[in-house]
Amino acid sequence: MIIKVKNSVTVRVLALCIAILLGVIPEVSSEVRYWRFPPQPEPERYGNILIDRATSGTQIKAATFSHWSHRVHYTCRACHTELGFKLALNTTLITEDANKNGEFCGACHDGKTAFGHTADNCDKCHNGDIDYGREKFESLSHLPSAAYGNYIDWVHAVEEKYIAPMHYVKDNRKTFTTSRKLAITPKWKYVLANALFSHEVHGMWLGCTNCHPDIFAYEFRKTESLRMLNNLKGQFCGTCHGKVSFPLIDCRRCHPDIHF
Helix, strand or coil: CCCCCCCHHHHHHHHHHHHHHHCCCCHHHHHHHCCCCCCCCCCCCCCEEEECCCCCCCCCCCEEEEHHHHHCCECHHHHHHHCCCCCCCCCCCCCHHHHHCCCHHHHCCCCCCCCCCCHHHHHHHECCCCCCCHHHHHHHCCCCECCCCCCECHHHHHHCCCCCCECCCCCCCCCCCCCCEEEECCCCCCCCCCEEEEHHHHCCCCCHHHHCCCCCCCCCCCCCCCCHHHHHCCCHHHHCECCCECCCCCHHHCCCCCCC
């Protein structure tokens, strides 16, 4: 018997079922069950963090930090390359002495570029309130919209010149860029389309050393265990996506040809 199927979605589903029955991709059925995208916070809270490595166990409240309020002025590279902030939360030891010496937050919060480290400004950071300053979020309503995260398409905001964030705070060196694009084929391609990665787009915000070699191997296809489950655990792409950059539930931003 010959069955003619024209619908591409049907073809993919049939191919997946056959592959599972034949044992070609036995891990798929178990992996799908564990795809649990975390609930999304309110847009004005997305990307907000509480920094308490140096204050934990003391009477000093955690410092609140809003990525969206800083992102309009500086790219990720400025803080996570030049100023030495690690990407993982609470893994950088930030002390008041270092800040007053012009390091970390003190590189900008010096009383000139931004409010300084003086007694009357303590509560602006050390308030323990992850929603602090949320009323300022409305000032970003003119930026291009997105479907998830804090509903702002930050890439288009730069491309369309709504914002012009700086790459460096003090050391204004020339940044390296490349237009190389990668098509990453999923291990179970019967379900997912290729993930498309643009170095040019990521280069708007990050430097090469932010990702290589600690998160991704330099050589293409040499990164082991790069899969959605691990992304959702905060590894690989999940280092940023789901925390600051758009969340992983925005499937078509990476898999534009996905069918479901």
